[in-house]
Amino acid sequence: MGNWMIINASPRAPRSNSKRYAQMVSQCYEGTVAYCPLTKTNHSELLAKMDGISDLLFVFPLYADALPVSLLHFLKFLEEHPPAHRPTVSVLINCGFLEPEQNEIAVEMMRLFCRQNEYPFGSVLEIGSGEAILDSPFRFLIAGKIRRFVRSIAERNYRTLRVTMPLTKGMFVRAAESYWVNYGKQNGVTKEQMQTMQIE
Ligand SMILES: Cc1cc2nc3c(=O)[nH]c(=O)nc-3n(C[C@H](O)[C@H](O)[C@H](O)COP(=O)(O)O)c2cc1C
Secondary structure, X not given: OXXXXXXXXXXXXXXXXXXXXXXXXHHHOOOOEXXXXXXXXOHHHHHHHOOOOOEEEEEEEOEOOEOOHHHHHHHHHHHHOOOOOOOEEEEEEEOOOOOHHHHHXXXXXXXHHHHHHOOOEEEEEEEOOOOOHHHOOOHHHHHHHHHHHHHHHHOOOOOEEEEOOOOOXXXXXXXXXXXXXXXXXXXXXXXXXXXXXXXX
């Protein structure tokens, strides 16, 4: 059974959805998994840990239809400092919007990186409604897909899987709006304030 390494490339790694997805992956896999949050300063440390790893799983959110910039920096570092042995790269990506296909461009960026840098490419799990689904009644859908994702990597039977909440777009937009309006209220911010550029 191979040794896996999960890199959580969410810029908010300690409090991220990616961390929760990574934990679910680790719980499903019976072999050894090293969980590593990506930071601005730990690139060399992560590279050193790749020694003896069979599978490298990047777990991260979609940012502006692409990769978070912190992950781009790490990929650039890997281009300049390739590991002696290249593990198979798999990707688990989650986005805020309902449609998992929103993640396609980011997955293509990861594939291109792997092709250009001679990493074998493994499986993909694209999650839509990634901010909401884990605390919804549809959490079981994620659990099932993560089990299949883990099995596909372990058995080297690579595939692309997708999962999201089974809601219409209208229902999703209404539920998301009431969630964020309530969230703002709890923090003393109105909907009108959230609609301005001063929100930051
Ligand atoms: C700066 C920024 C850009 C984002 N861009 C997108 C996007 O283009 N499409 C999308 O569906 N979600 C987008 N999101 C939402 C995140 O992908 C979503 O909240 C995700 O669950 C965050 O995962 P994390 O907690 O692991 O970081 C964005 C979030 C942030 C903060």
